[in-house]
Amino acid sequence: IGGGRDRLRIAIQKSGRLAEPARALLTACGLSWRESRDRLFCYGESLPIDLLLVRDDDIPGLIRDGVCDLGVVGRNVLVEQDIALTRTGAGPAFAELRALGFGACRLDIAVPDTWDWQGPPQLAGLRIATSYPAILQRWLDDQGIEAGVVELSGSVEIAPKLGQAEVICDLVSSGATLAANQLRPATTLLQSEAVLAGPAHAFDDARGALAELLLRRLDGVLRMRN
Ligand code: PRT
Ligand code: ZN
Numbered sequence: 001i002g003g004g005r006d007r008l009r010i011a012i013q014k015s016g017r018l019a020e021p022a023r024a025l026l027t028a029c030g031l032s033w034r035e036s037r038d039r040l041f042c043y044g045e046s047l048p049i050d051l052l053l054v055r056d057d058d059i060p061g062l063i064r065d066g067v068c069d070l071g072v073v074g075r076n077v078l079v080e081q082d083i084a085l086t087r088t089g090a091g092p093a094f095a096e097l098r099a100l101g102f103g104a105c106r107l108d109i110a111v112p113d114t115w116d117w118q119g120p121p122q123l124a125g126l127r128i129a130t131s132y133p134a135i136l137q138r139w140l141d142d143q144g145i146e147a148g149v150v151e152l153s154g155s156v157e158i159a160p161k162l163g164q165a166e167v168i169c170d171l172v173s174s175g176a177t178l179a180a181n182q183l184r185p186a187t188t189l190l191q192s193e194a195v196l197a198g199p200a201h202a203f204d205d206a207r208g209a210l211a212e213l214l215l216r217r218l219d220g221v222l223r224m225r226n
Helices: 019-028 056-064 075-090 133-143 156-162 176-180 206-225
Strands: 008-013 033-035 041-044 049-054 070-074 094-099 105-112 127-130 148-151 167-172 183-192 194-199
Touching (some): 008 019, 019 049, 019 070, 049 056, 056 070, 056 075, 056 094, 056 194, 070 075, 075 094, 075 133, 075 183, 127 133, 133 148, 133 183, 156 176, 176 183, 194 206
Parallel strands (some): 127 148, 127 167
Antiparallel strands (some): 041 049, 070 194, 105 167, 105 183
């Protein structure tokens, strides 16, 4: 780490929603890899661009620590960790280099479907369950609303039923999960999709040219897909 490297290392999700499309996109950019035995690290063959297969939540931290140079991650995860890091005074940690056109979802406030939704001020004094406390708190601050933020790592949609919160703030794509829990989307905090993330500052060694080459190819592939 540091001191310059001549290979580029990209973190992608090991398994999950973004894993296959991320790999397919990089393959379409002309990258190929030699599979390693532990299948966590893939050595780049056609170009000196390697893959690290990890949990999506670890990707921003790996970029910040310089373990990886770039990552494919949901904007929701990137923004959440960027706000959290910026708060600690370190300054913006990440750059969103490209939106990748897959993994689309929204981070929504959802309320019980029996409620008559009258707008954000209705949330004042309530408890909101979420896995995205930093994005939610920033939005509440912007709106000038004081509400309780209940951080949960999963199963946010059942929090109202369990009495942990009155409303939730969670990712939504089809809306089926909300409907199955007698909730409905009320307002959107963030439009998300998979993005190519990098550090806030440009590379000052051979990785800079590699990253530029990749971005040029990526732009070509994304143009053909749209
Ligand atoms: O193991 P690892 O930590 O890597 O994976 P993970 O389980 O944390 O992530 P994963 O694979 O579930 O999601 C990865 C990324 O996909 C997210 O960070 C988002 O950027 C994106 N994405 C797109 C989604 C969804 N759509 C989505 N629908 N992530 C989660 N969901 C959830 C949603 O919260 C809801 O509970 O899926 C459920 C079903 O959604 P509906 O509205 O279609 O019913
Ligand atoms: Zn995750």
